[in-house]
Amino acid sequence: MNILLLLKNEALKLVKKTRAWLGPILIFILIMVAFPLTIELTSNNLSDAFYPVLFISILLVMMLATEGIFLEDYEDGTLELFLISKKSLSQWVFLKIFMHWLLIGVPISLLGAFFNLGANNDLSSSLMIFPALLIATYIFLILFCFGNSLSLTKGSALGTLITLPLTLPILVILGKLNTAIIFNINYFEFLILIFGVLSIIIFAFPAIISRIIKTHLE
Amino acid sequence: MESSYLIEANNLAYKINEVKLFTNFSFSLKAGEALHIKGSNGSGKSTLIRILCGITPSSKGKVYKKDELVFSYLGHKNALKTYLSVRDNISLLGLSDHEGLESLLSLLDLSEKLDVIVANLSFGQQKKVALLRIFLTGADLILLDEPFVGLDSNSHDLLCKFLEKKLHAGSGLIYTSHIPTGIRSKDITLD
Amino acid sequence: MSKFAFSSISDVMNMDGHGIYVWIVFALFFIALSTSFFIFNLLIKKYQKRIK
C-alpha cells in the first residue's frame, strides 16, 4: 500500500511536469531524425554510424532526464519530511528512478528499436537492440542519479563530470554489443554482462544515493 | 531517560567547520507542554530544531525521544508541490480521506481552495496548507520553525488557539518565533 | 653487471633518434616533481602566515 502510494506520487509529479518527461523523449527523436542529415547519404554509411549515435544519444538524453531529479524535493523540503516519517529513503529513491525509467527509458528504448528498423531495415537486429536499450537506459539513469545526488545543489555540470568516468565502461560494453549484433556472435554474453552490471547497481546505488541525500540534508 | 518525557536533550552542542554555534543545551519536555526557542538571527534556532528532529547530527550530546514517538516538523520550506492542487498535495501524504480534514479546512478558511493549484495561493495560504498537513498527521510532538511568519493577525490567533487546544489534548510543542505568541510555554534563549 | 650503453655523449643525446622522446619525458618528470614540491611548500608558508 505504502509502496503503491509512493509510486503513484512519483508518477503524478513526473506527469504533471511535462517538460521533465516529454522533453528528453522529444530531444531523442530530434537527434535520431537529425543525424542522417549530417551524413553524406549512402544507406551503408548510415547503418555504420547508427549504433554509436544511438548509444551516445541515450546517454545524453538520460543525462537530461535526471537533471535536477532530487533538486525539487530537496528545495521544497519534501526530503526532510520524508526523512522524519521513518520511511525508507532508499526505497523512495529506487521507486523514483524506476518511475523515470518507466516514463522515459522505456519509450526511448521502443523508439530506438523503431529507428533501428529505419536505419538497418532489419527486424531481428531491432529485436536484439531493444532489451539492450532497456537495460542501458536503466543503468545510465542510475549512474546519473548518483552524480546528481552528489552535486545536488551545485548544478549539473559538476554532476556530469562526476558521472562521466562511471559511464565510460558501460559505453565500451555497448560498443562491443554493437559489433556482436552486426556479426551476430556473442550477443547474449554481452547482454548478460550489462544485465549483471544492472542487477548489482539497481539495489546498491539507491542505498548509497539515500545516504548521500541524508548527508546533504545535514 | 524517564518515559514520562516526550523528548529530552542532554548537553547538545553544534559546530560547523570547527566554529561553535551553541554549546550545553539541555531541556526536557512532557506531554502537554510547549517550548519556545528564542535567539537572535544566526544563533542556531533552526539548526537546533533540525537536531531535535534527527535530520542534522549534533556534534556533542544526545537527544532522547520516547519510544515510538510520532512527531512532525515544519521548517522554512513548506514541502508543497507548487504545480499540484491543494487536494493533490494532501493526497501525496496519503491523508486525503482523513476524518479531521473537513473541520480543519473550514477552521483554516481553506474549504474553497481545495482544487486550486498551490502556485496560485498567497504565501500565507500556502503556509496554512502546510500547517494543515502537519496537523492531519496526528503527531504527539509538533516542531515548528517560525510558523507565524507570513500569517495575518486573524490566522495568527486561530493558529495559537489551535495549538493550545492540541496542548490540552496532550501533545507536545516546540517552536521558534520572534513574535510573542500568547501560547503558555517554557522559554529558552540561545546566545 | 651492466655496461655503459653508449659510445659518446652525442650518442647519449641522440639515442638512435629516440633521444628526443626520452629527454622530453625526463624533463616532464623533473618539472612536474619539482614544481609540486615548490607549490606545496609555498602553500604551507602561505597558510602559516595566515595563521600568524
Add this chain to the structure above:
Amino acid sequence: MLREILIIVIKKFIHQFASPKTYFYQVNRLYPWLLYISISIYISAIIWGLFFTPKDFVQGHSYRIIYFHVPASFVAQSLYAAMAISSAVFLIWRVKLAAYLARSIAPVGAMVTFIALVSGSIWGIPTWGTWWEWDARITSTLILFIMYLGLISLHNSFNNFDKADKLFSYLAIIGFVQIPIIKKSVDWWSSLHQPASITISDKPSIDPSMLYPLFMAMIGFAGLVACIVILSSKVQIYIREKNKNWVKDYV
C-alpha cells in the same frame, strides 16, 4: 558489556593515534629522511636505467621511458587505492585525519596520473606510431584522471568541510571499482598495450638487468610522491585546524 568496553578502548586508541597533532609531529620527523633517501634512490635508478642498461631488442632506446612511465602509472593507481581506503576509514570510524589525507592525495594523484598519461603517449609515438590509442588501459587511466578532477571539484564546491568530506568519500569509494577494471582491462580486451611486465604470480617477462633499476625507480618515485602527499596533508591540516591551539603554538 565487554564488547562496548573494547569498542571504547579501540576508539580511544584510534583517536589518540590518529589525531592530526600526533600525525603532524611524527611526519615532521620522518620527512627529511624519506625525502633524501628517495631522492638518492630515484636519481641512481634513473642514471642506471638511462645509461647503463642494454638497448631493448625490439624498441631500441625508446624503451628507457619505462623508468618514468611505469612507476608513474603504478603510483597513480596505488594513490587512488590509498585514497579510497582512507575514505572508507573516515566513513566507518569517523577519523578526521583520514579525510584530510584522502583530500590531500587527490591533487597529487591528479598530477601523477597526468604525467603517466603524457609520458605514455610520448612513448607511443616511436613504438606504435601513434600518440593516442583508444585502448582500454589508456582510456581507464584517462578515466582515473577525470575521477581525480571530479573529486577535487566536488570537494571544493562545498563550504561545509564535514559535508564535503563525506560526499568526497562516497565518490572515492564508488570510483574504486575502476581500479580492478584498469588492472584487468589489458587481459580482457585485445589491445596494443603490452601486458603488465611485472606480476606477482608469474616470472617477470623482462630481463633482470632492466628489472632492478625499474624496481628502484618505482621505490624512489613512490617515496618522492609520498613526500609530496605529506606536504599536501600539512596544507590540509593548516586549512582545517587553523583555529586549534596546537597549530597556533606550532606556528
